[in-house]
Amino acid sequence: KQEVTQIPAALSVPEGENLVLNCSFTDSAIYNLQWFRQDPGKGLTSLLLIQSSQREQTSGRLNASLDKSSGRSTLYIAASQPGDSATYLCAVSPSNFGNEKLTFGTGTRLTIIP
């Protein structure tokens, strides 16, 4: 059974700093990996999706990398802002189904201190 772990569970950093969130998964047979953001009382917003054949994806200040063989992904946030405060979740989909049945980590709660 696929297990996804995110470390740390919570992180507080001063505004303007760069930071890295970590995600690891036990079964490397994945179709893709996604990073989501969840704000309190709201649903999930997809930030970046990396196909299993890709190494990284970038969107603005966000960069996600994937090392499928070692079962690891990182989300790099540059020049953090208070608006980045949220819970960040990574999720993987199994290789034999395509983009469905996501398995999520427990998330990292990020607080950016003004």
Place this chain on the structure above:
Amino acid sequence: GAGVSQSPRYKVAKRGQDVALRCDPISGHVSLFWYQQALGQGPEFLTYFQNEAQLDKSGLPSDRFFAERPEGSVSTLKIQRTQQEDSAVYLCASSYSLAVGNTQYFGPGTRLTVL
């Protein structure tokens, strides 16, 4: 430009009551997913539809949970004889298809509290 909507946003039920949670996916989206998110945890897969067909219900925790999507659009998740352990946020997501690169768009969720 409506996204995925869910109703009600909050539901309080007494133990043993039946509840029905509704999901309106993005128009034209073929695939629809239900997830359960317990407090402090990541969402866990419950079930998945492609149009009106329920292709995977392996995540439903018991036979008290039932989901349907009769016309391939709106979906309802029904929980019979609710228990305290059913308290969670129930998230619905939809995607255009299973093609490579399609992401799932999530609704705001329904927070269910069973007393």
